Amino acid sequence: MHDYEAGTYDIAVIGAGHAGIEAALAAARLGLRTLCFTVNLDAVGNMPCNPAIGGTGKGHLVRELDALGGEMARAADAACIQYRTLNRGKGPAVWSLRAQADRRRYQEIMKHTLERQENLCLKQAEVTDIYAEHGAVSAVRTCHGAVYRVRAVVVASGTYLGGRTIVGDVTRSSGPDGLAPALA
Numbered sequence: 319m320h321d322y323e324a325g326t327y328d329i330a331v332i333g334a335g336h337a338g339i340e341a342a343l344a345a346a347r348l349g350l351r352t353l354c355f356t357v358n359l360d361a362v363g364n365m366p367c368n369p370a371i372g373g374t375g376k377g378h379l380v381r382e383l384d385a386l387g388g389e390m391a392r393a394a395d396a397a398c399i400q401y402r403t404l405n406r407g408k409g410p411a412v413w414s415l416r417a418q419a420d421r422r423r424y425q426e427i428m429k430h431t432l433e434r435q436e437n438l439c440l441k442q443a444e445v446t447d448i449y450a451e452h453g454a455v456s457a458v459r460t461c462h463g464a465v466y467r468v469r470a471v472v473v474a475s476g477t478y479l480g481g482r483t484i485v486g487d488v489t490r491s492s493g494p495d496g497l498a499p500a501l502a
Contacts, residue, residue: 324464327353331472332445332458334362338474339428340388345472346438347387353466354432355458357478358497359442363393363428365421366477366494372416373404389431397423446502448473461502475500 327350331342334356342354356362371380371394384391397419405412432440443460448471450456459465481499483492493499 319463321459321463321465324460324466325353326467327351327439328468329353329470329472330355330445330458330466330468331474333474333476333478334428334432334440335364335474335476336390337476338472339363339432340383340390341472341474342432342438342440343389343435344387346435349437352438353468354438354440355443355445355460356440357442357444357493357500359429359440361425361494361497362432362440363425364494365419365424369419369421369424370416371419372414374412374414377414377416389428393424393427393431394419396427397421444500444502 329345329350329352331338331345331352331354334342334354338354338356339362342352346352371390380391380394394417398417399420400418402416402418404414404416432438443462443464445458446461447459448455449459455468455471457465457467458471478493478497478500480501481491481493482489491499491501
């Protein structure tokens with residue numbers, strides 16, 4: 319397989335989970351030509367472990383993202399099944415709101431948001447290399463040999479990078495929900 323020039327962007331975001339989505343949207347909304355990579359387009363915004371937005375730690379982060387114009391809180395509200403206040407048996411300082419989301423609806427909303435965003439291109443590909451020239455990021459390369467020239471990279475690979483599942487004594491390479499892991 320030969321490498322080929324696939325395009326030029328200001329920034330590449332590797333991963334389209336919570337962090338990657340917010341990073342890609344923030345960059346694109348600042349007017350930067352942004353490229354967001356995901357191992358699988360059907361996994362954009364996937365919440366395989368716990369389809370909840372909120373809680374004591376994550377709830378604070380979601381409020382900060384919301385204040386900065388992020389999407390997580392908006393998507394959670396649009397996909398919400400139920401809201402619950404946690405820690406009601408303790409003092410009000412530790413009460414926290416948690417929204418239980420319809421995980422497939424949340425994914426649909428987030429993918430649609432990325433697809434509609436000006437200055438943002440969503441690509442299904444595994445990034446295998448990050449290149450630098452003169453001490454600065456210069457490009458990313460996918461497993462298929464596509465080389466995208468970029469000025470910066472945000473790595474938000476989440477649970478796919480070297481992913482594995484363990485069931486009893488059996489361990490195998492796997493991403494969330496049985497999808498392919500990013501191994502290369």
